[in-house]
Amino acid sequence: MLMVFPPISRLGGGATRRPGRIRLVPVTERLRPAIAAIVRDEPVRAVHVAARLGRVTPARGPAVFAVVAPDDRPLGAISAVRGFAWVLVPEVREDPDVHFALATFIATRGAENDVVVGQEDEVAGVLEGLELQGVTAREVRAQQMMASTGxxxxxxxxxxxxxxxxxxxxxxxxxxxxxxxxxxxxxxxxxxxxxxxxxxxxxxxxxxxxxxxxxxxxxxxxxxxxxxxxxxxxxxxxxxxxxxxxxxxxxxxxxxxxxxxxxxxxxxxxxxxxxxxxxxxxxxxxxGFEHVCRWTTAIIGRERPAAGWFGRRR
CATH class of the missing domain: 3.40.630.30 (Gcn5-related N-acetyltransferase (GNAT))
Known part of the structure; x- marks a missing residue:
């Protein structure tokens, strides 16, 4: 499966248009070493991705997809089992094009009710992209990620x-x-x-x-x-x-x-x-647990159109 997403600037707004497109693809043997290195650098933020890297689910195929830049450089990965969680390299964590690519992937693969988890500012960007596609946050839980290392x-x-x-x-x-x-x-x-x-x-x-x-x-x-x-x-x-x-x-x-x-x-x-x-x-x-980052769990779902003439029982 290959999913290609245009720059967010094509949808309007003030973002600067970039050449090329961000792709979300299954983690191949060629991509695996780079994704594994990204995961190792972020053992806490990447725990969802790292735990599922290499897994294949019978119903939905690969559990983890790579986020790939137009120049084929891996930017991170997203886990698509029991909700959605991702890890990104630091330089693209605030990139609206990456957020929109993740949002489109989630909107395409997500169930009617699903869960998105991640670092607060990244989840906020992804939720904005989801809203453009008719998927809204029904509940947002403000959390913090903590870890015990000592x-x-x-x-x-x-x-x-x-x-x-x-x-x-x-x-x-x-x-x-x-x-x-x-x-x-x-x-x-x-x-x-x-x-x-x-x-x-x-x-x-x-x-x-x-x-x-x-x-x-x-x-x-x-x-x-x-x-x-x-x-x-x-x-x-x-x-x-x-x-x-x-x-x-x-x-x-x-x-x-x-x-x-x-x-x-x-x-x-x-x-x-x-x-x-x-x-x-x-x-x-x-x-011995310490604060790692501000975290968000969002329960998401697709908006249902208001019942009009076609939605009423006769």
Whole structure:
């Protein structure tokens, strides 16, 4: 598949027209070394791309596409599995032509409801390009990306806590805990909307040893999932302590434990967190996580035309 995009100046506006076109193409063997080098230079920002580089999905083909300049120079890459995320070389991160090329790719391949994640200013540029094509941001979450790169010993919690990998028998508890997290963070129980889909997701993670559970005397109280593993980083999501077990240091202990496991695996740990969630940010900072960049998660969807004569039931 080859996707070619004209300079944004052809659509009007004040941008200076450039010769040639930006292309998005599958990552070939010729392009792979250059894309791998771009990814290695940005292990945190590029975690989505790095974790999927070389993968092929049965339904949609390559998981990662290269962003290529008119002179055939690789400018970055975009992951097109479970939403869209990309990494760009520094000199084009603010380039409106690149943003528009990414937006057109997303508009062409995205589902009716999809997700875009990335550095705040880059996502803003891509969302502008999407809006020109009838795809709007239905929800924008202001976050920050954080990463733990240094060694921090897990602090001793104020009550006994055993950290372990999740077992298949934990599935029901994990689904209930994740539902509680969604209700608190998003105001809606996303698990109830698609319990079978979430169950399949957690089964895959459990089978891969990517769900960490903290168990106290009364049973599991803490969870976190390694959603993606790249050669250089673990991306952690779904960090949650049940309400009745908060204030005992379980989240600090659990996150330090996970970061230590990642370091033993030769990887750093990263995550994104809502910017207004000061309590969570303080927990992560206390165990060695540092701010990397301002991050955005955007839920996108194509605008539906208002119901006119042709849209009414007769």
């Amino acid at each position: 060694a921090t010993e897990p602090p001793v919690p104020r009550a006994a806590l055993e950290m372990r990998l999740a077992r298949p028998t934990d599935l029901t508890w994990l689904l209930d805990a994740h539902a509680g997290m969604c209700r608190e963070d998003l105001g809606v129980d996303q698990v109830a909307r698609n319990r079978s889909g979430y169950a399949a997701y957690f089964r895959d993670l459990i089978a891969g040893g990517r769900v960490h559970v903290g168990e106290a005397d009364a049973g599991p109280v803490f969870k976190a999932e390694v959603a993606l593993r790249s050669p250089d980083a673990w991306l952690v999501e779904g960090v949650y302590t049940v309400p009745e077990a908060r204030g005992l240091g379980f989240a600090r202990h659990g996150m330090a434990h996970i970061a230590a496991r990642a370091r033993r695996d030769g990887r750093l740990t990263c995550l994104y967190v809502h910017r207004e969630n000061e309590r969570a940010i303080a927990v992560y900072r206390s165990v």
